Amino acid sequence: MGLDIRWPIGLMFTLIGVLLAITGLVQGPDARSLNINIDLIWGVVLLVFGVLMLLGALRGNKTPPSA
Amino acid sequence: MQPIHLAWVDYTILLAYVAFVLGIGFALTRYMKTSSDFLITGRSIPTWVTGLAFISANLGALELVGMAASGAKYGIATAHFYWVGAIPAMIFLAVFMMPFYYGSKARSVPEYLQMRFDKRVMGLNAAAFAVMTLFASGISMNALAKLLNQLLGWNYHFALFVCSGVVLVYVLKGGLTSAIYTEVLQFFMIVLGFAPVVYLGLKDVGGWGGMTQQLHGVAQNPMAIDLNTKSFAPDAWTSAWKPLLGGSANNPMGVDIFAIVFGLGFVLSFGYWCTNFLVVQRAMAAKNMTAARNTPIVAAIPKMLFPALVIVPGMIAVALTSMPDKNYRIPPPIIAPEAYTQAVAAVKNANPSDSAAAIKAVSDALGKKVNADKIAALIAANAANKLSDSQIKEGLYNGVAEYDYDSVIFSLVKKYCPAGLLGLALTALLASFMSGMAGNVTAFNTVWTYNLYQAFFVPNKSDAHYFWMGKFITVVGIGASILCAYFARQYNNAMDIIQLVFGFVNAPIFATMLLGMFWARGTGTGAFFGLIGGIGSSALFHALTIAQGNLPGVKGGYLSVVHVFPSEMAQNFWLASFAFTTCFVLTIAISLATRRTKPNEELKGLVYSLTPKIKDENAPVWQRPAVAGIVLLIGCVILNLIFW
Numbered sequence: 001m002g003l004d005i006r007w008p009i010g011l012m013f014t015l016i017g018v019l020l021a022i023t024g025l026v027q028g029p030d031a032r033s034l035n036i037n038i039d040l041i042w043g044v045v046l047l048v049f050g051v052l053m054l055l056g057a058l059r060g061n062k063t064p065p066s067a
Numbered sequence: 068m069q070p071i072h073l074a075w076v077d078y079t080i081l082l083a084y085v086a087f088v089l090g091i092g093f094a095l096t097r098y099m100k101t102s103s104d105f106l107i108t109g110r111s112i113p114t115w116v117t118g119l120a121f122i123s124a125n126l127g128a129l130e131l132v133g134m135a136a137s138g139a140k141y142g143i144a145t146a147h148f149y150w151v152g153a154i155p156a157m158i159f160l161a162v163f164m165m166p167f168y169y170g171s172k173a174r175s176v177p178e179y180l181q182m183r184f185d186k187r188v189m190g191l192n193a194a195a196f197a198v199m200t201l202f203a204s205g206i207s208m209n210a211l212a213k214l215l216n217q218l219l220g221w222n223y224h225f226a227l228f229v230c231s232g233v234v235l236v237y238v239l240k241g242g243l244t245s246a247i248y249t250e251v252l253q254f255f256m257i258v259l260g261f262a263p264v265v266y267l268g269l270k271d272v273g274g275w276g277g278m279t280q281q282l283h284g285v286a287q288n289p290m291a292i293d294l295n296t297k298s299f300a301p302d303a304w305t306s307a308w309k310p311l312l313g314g315s316a317n318n319p320m321g322v323d324i325f326a327i328v329f330g331l332g333f334v335l336s337f338g339y340w341c342t343n344f345l346v347v348q349r350a351m352a353a354k355n356m357t358a359a360r361n362t363p364i365v366a367a368i369p370k371m372l373f374p375a376l377v378i379v380p381g382m383i384a385v386a387l388t389s390m391p392d393k394n395y396r397i398p399p400p401i402i403a404p405e406a407y408t409q410a411v412a413a414v415k416n417a418n419p420s421d422s423a424a425a426i427k428a429v430s431d432a433l434g435k436k437v438n439a440d441k442i443a444a445l446i447a448a449n450a451a452n453k454l455s456d457s458q459i460k461e462g463l464y465n466g467v468a469e470y471d472y473d474s475v476i477f478s479l480v481k482k483y484c485p486a487g488l489l490g491l492a493l494t495a496l497l498a499s500f501m502s503g504m505a506g507n508v509t510a511f512n513t514v515w516t517y518n519l520y521q522a523f524f525v526p527n528k529s530d531a532h533y534f535w536m537g538k539f540i541t542v543v544g545i546g547a548s549i550l551c552a553y554f555a556r557q558y559n560n561a562m563d564i565i566q567l568v569f570g571f572v573n574a575p576i577f578a579t580m581l582l583g584m585f586w587a588r589g590t591g592t593g594a595f596f597g598l599i600g601g602i603g604s605s606a607l608f609h610a611l612t613i614a615q616g617n618l619p620g621v622k623g624g625y626l627s628v629v630h631v632f633p634s635e636m637a638q639n640f641w642l643a644s645f646a647f648t649t650c651f652v653l654t655i656a657i658s659l660a661t662r663r664t665k666p667n668e669e670l671k672g673l674v675y676s677l678t679p680k681i682k683d684e685n686a687p688v689w690q691r692p693a694v695a696g697i698v699l700l701i702g703c704v705i706l707n708l709i710f711w
Contacts, residue, residue: 002097002098003091003094003095003248005091005116005248005251008087008090008091008248008252009251009255011087012083012084012087012252013255015083016080016083016491019080019083020076020487020488020491023076023485023486023487024487027485027486034267034270034271034483036267036270038263038483038484038485038488039485039486039487039488042259042263042488042491043487045259046259049255
């Protein structure tokens, strides 16, 4: 199929990652779980994952895999 | 549990997900030109995508909920559903069966049965499968709508219709490709949404070591937290095999080694993974034979590791429940507010000198079993020092001696997730419910259009006609799923019976498939009557046996009780083994007594001995299914040894 699934996956997790990280930065320490700012940490993890997917999609566009 | 309050960030994540799946549907519309684009994707999808969709179609939301529940009830032994009950069968499918499914150009599993045997076998399998997928989809949507109602306070009908509507739009737009793509999205949502919950939970109970230590204590005295009615060896919740070796009386599952290895590991597992069109369809959508064979292999890698994500939460919940300072219990079944009010009154009116009567009054008011010590303590505390209604209510909540195990996963999400993460975890859950419905509907529309409508009712029409029918039946399928959801909501017992009947239908099918693929002498008549005999024998087996503690009726034994199994799980495993054996023997006997209708030439590509072997030598070593399969099996054995 013509649509590379890595685009939507990458875009979505980049977006959610940024949202989570911002939430983690903004909210007070009392909103945290076990004194870990899990929103911030996990937001960054999702962001990295999303960007990696986008990079994969970009590379895939330049050299389409032989199907 | 009180309804969970969602913050704006949670809703944003939820809406973003919905927007993306709808977007995928719309982006794919322009590629939908023929019925095969829509129903079977035109076979053009890369391996990693079909592989993740394959596992995602299996990891439904109900599995997520159910495995956490089993993790709490039975501990790490639940992982047998993965390491014994999935990995070997997935590898067998990849190495031995995919060449026939994919190479025969069959568009579905029932269609393979028609090519190999005849139309009767196909019709039986297709009709049973079609009805089953609709009910499966309805059951899961009912669970979703109920959940959103309880957790978030959403209206049941609203939740049901909105979620079904989203699924309808993206399946109608992008067909099976849409379903497969969103399944991949869902895979990442589930993994990335639940991993932090497991991490936080484990950290809270003191890491793996801390949890193991707690569970050792629980296993020796599960009565203390009303988890079981008898005590076990310390490792009953933390070892996968040792408790089973002690026999069915010495593990909380109540099963023995034979039931696990033959019943679960062979009959049920191979029956599901190797013949269920819902999962096999994903592999059939792959772009070429190697990709098709590698699909289950790719899927087996996450499957092997999933216990960490789905079973460990149940174990964490038990450990937390046994630690008084954590202020957590596995939630009790839902109790109406009026019942609580009555029970609060019963506590207030209790006569502390006659605590037995008072405890009974409380238990009657709640309509649940209660922990006598906790309720007695509550009554004493109230007598000494008047407690407020909400304090009493909290005491009652903690004193209920029954668990709603299915809510384990949500209670942990609620306990550990701050706003943001909460939205991610709930979206993951919603995603898996919706993609479960999409998976069922896309399997249903293919089987209906090609194997029932085209094969039996309206053959020889143009492709445009079947393309139209595929879309039309998708709408009908979603509508029927919604009806099934309401049916499931209304008639819980009828639903149990329906699921039971499906169990009967599914138990013997692997025998038919196995003989079809590996025994050229098997005939259509043999397969058809063997299958019917297998289904009948499982119904009979069920009518004559029962599990300990159950009353004759829906749970079995309604004709007469010939044998009592130590647990329902053991009954299921033995039933499957019995049905498989009956179907296997009957098919061979009838085949030998009947004439073959298909000559060897017609069975080429359908039967192992008549098909040229696939040469993998040209592929890189790591891409050969057999090599990858062996590596995975070794990994699986190592996991079993680690958690022995």
